[in-house]
Amino acid sequence: MTDNTNGPDYGYASTSSPTPLSFLGLLELPTELIDTILSYLTPLELVQLSLTWRELFVAHNQYWFLTKYKLWFCDRSLAGQIILARYDGRRGCIEGYQLLATRSRDGSEPWIADPTVHVHYFEPTVKLHLDKPILQFNVDSLENLMRISLSSRETATRPARRFFPEHPMRYSHGADPRFSTFVLAKPLDERDLADHMDEWFPYGLVWPPPTIPAAHRVLGHPADIAGGPTHELISSPRWRPIDRSEVSNLTFRVRQWIELGPPTVGFHIGEEIVTYSTIDPYFYTPTPERPWRGIWVGDYSVHGCEFLLINQPDVQEEGYQEPLVKLESESDEEFHARFLAKKVHRGRLEAIKLTGDPNVPRGEYTFLAEDLGEDGFVGIAQGPPFQGARIVESQGHIAGAGFTNDKYIKSQLILISHDRLAQYWVNFGHISFFERVDIDQFLVPS
Incomplete structure (x- = not known):
């Protein structure tokens, strides 16, 4: 169980719809x-x-x-x-x-x-x-x-x-x-x-x-x-x-x-x-170093669509870590690759169901990737539709009806982009997708 009360406190200031003349209230x-x-x-x-x-x-x-x-x-x-x-x-x-x-x-x-x-x-x-x-x-x-x-x-x-x-x-x-x-x-x-x-x-x-x-x-x-x-x-x-x-x-x-x-x-x-x-917005607001944090929607076959929290816990640093600065000898591409290796592609990624189904209910992990870095690295996808995407080891959570006999099975997480992921359920022989949800678009009444 993890409690965190030190994250930033994000409020929401509601607005009314613009007038026909676009005057701001x-x-x-x-x-x-x-x-x-x-x-x-x-x-x-x-x-x-x-x-x-x-x-x-x-x-x-x-x-x-x-x-x-x-x-x-x-x-x-x-x-x-x-x-x-x-x-x-x-x-x-x-x-x-x-x-x-x-x-x-x-x-x-x-x-x-x-x-x-x-x-x-x-x-x-x-x-x-x-x-x-x-x-x-x-x-x-x-x-x-x-x-x-x-x-x-x-x-x-x-x-x-x-x-x-x-x-x-x-x-x-x-x-x-x-x-x-x-x-x-x-x-x-x-x-x-x-x-x-x-x-x-x-x-x-x-x-x-x-x-x-x-x-x-x-x-x-x-x-x-x-x-x-x-x-x-x-x-x-x-x-x-x-x-x-x-x-x-x-x-x-x-x-x-x-x-x-x-x-x-x-x-x-x-x-x-x-x-x-x-949920504290700190845990679903993406950052340059934790870009997959967010509210997502996933494909669960006969169960339809379900909503998830994708949480990337902070990686504990040993001592003060200097921020990465581009070296004079580096190109933009080289610095970007070094930033990904040292700051982004590391640590754990957790996909937690906010809504569930009769097998794996709300509040349970749906899949886990223990390490996005070298320890979990599988390879780089070479062909469509995942050309160039990083693939890491993951574990998929499955269970019988009523959340009985639950277990984790071998799977692979395909990091297509910061807004779209794919999960390869190896034993089932199928790949399903997950997409980020922009919840702010629904907060201003039309």
């Missing part, structure tokens, strides 16, 4: 320009400006972390789910939608280098499922209007900004039969984590699992693994925050059900509690 300006503009205002003008944003802040003050970290994945069943959270400035709404991917083309063709091996076509289409939000917080919802009204009448004897650990969500899609609540989570302390975390799947139902670097972990409760939902997760002070200081901004839960009969007097069916966690 205030929220579309870079944050440093907004700071500069505000520095010219008098104290009275700053107070007046703050009143303009007061209702929006009161309505969403407990949800802004959703858009800050933007990407969330969950423990629902073995397949899981990944959603992107974004802010729609036009409607004053925070929403979270499921990220989906489909193959545009099926089939395969023989590999020229070995006709007994089949190379599967992979042209994925990635999109948001906009017809069915998972999260939705409208600034004009009844709950928010009541909260704003209460806040405006606060006195010295009534604390301001009351804390609500569970929040109803009213979806704007009238045909949606679900009832849902958004539940804030309390992270496990070290003692609780040690008591609950198991060595093997499902890891004591701790979420996220140990494969994912995380500063906060909580107890999950996937119904198909642990039985029916438990209200202890959302009712016990041990797992539910009692004030803002206990709230995790890296995890949350969604409780949802279908209600038969009139609201409040009917009964629930199909109730489930789903636990979500995010």
Whole structure:
């Protein structure tokens, strides 16, 4: 289990769509320009400006972390789910939608280098499922209007900004039969984590699992693994925050059900509690030395497309390492080759499922390459479609239905580019592809 709280803290500043005349609104300006503009205002003008944003802040003050970290994945069943959270400035709404991917083309063709091996076509289409939000917080919802009204009448004897650990969500899609609540989570302390975390799947139902670097972990409760939902997760002070200081901004839960009969007097069916966690952008933001870090989509044959985190852990250096500088005697090509050898083609590459399937579930490694350098080097591809690509040894993770009898088998990772990889499953005789996903393209509502 790896925790890392020292990575950079990347936020997301939402923007509204440009006007027909392409004028920039205030929220579309870079944050440093907004700071500069505000520095010219008098104290009275700053107070007046703050009143303009007061209702929006009161309505969403407990949800802004959703858009800050933007990407969330969950423990629902073995397949899981990944959603992107974004802010729609036009409607004053925070929403979270499921990220989906489909193959545009099926089939395969023989590999020229070995006709007994089949190379599967992979042209994925990635999109948001906009017809069915998972999260939705409208600034004009009844709950928010009541909260704003209460806040405006606060006195010295009534604390301001009351804390609500569970929040109803009213979806704007009238045909949606679900009832849902958004539940804030309390992270496990070290003692609780040690008591609950198991060595093997499902890891004591701790979420996220140990494969994912995380500063906060909580107890999950996937119904198909642990039985029916438990209200202890959302009712016990041990797992539910009692004030803002206990709230995790890296995890949350969604409780949802279908209600038969009139609201409040009917009964629930199909109730489930789903636990979500995010990933520090440090671990999926590529760098010149760790260029394959990112969120990827992969081809899993009959299981369809699945999303992955490709993590390249930092390589521990012994002592201070001088940055590579081009030598006077080197050409650009020679320096590039030396940079690849010393800084890029080394260390471990981990492909971790953010969504899974009935065989290998979410949160598990799908393949590993122990060393991208000389210790793992297989060769350079000599023919199409991988001409010139570096090939390294890897291990592919397979299992029976229900994640039974899992094991790692021999495979090879083909480093086609920083945005596209191929995995040669040697024993199966086929090659599948993986592509980087640009999640930022989905964060600004159209």
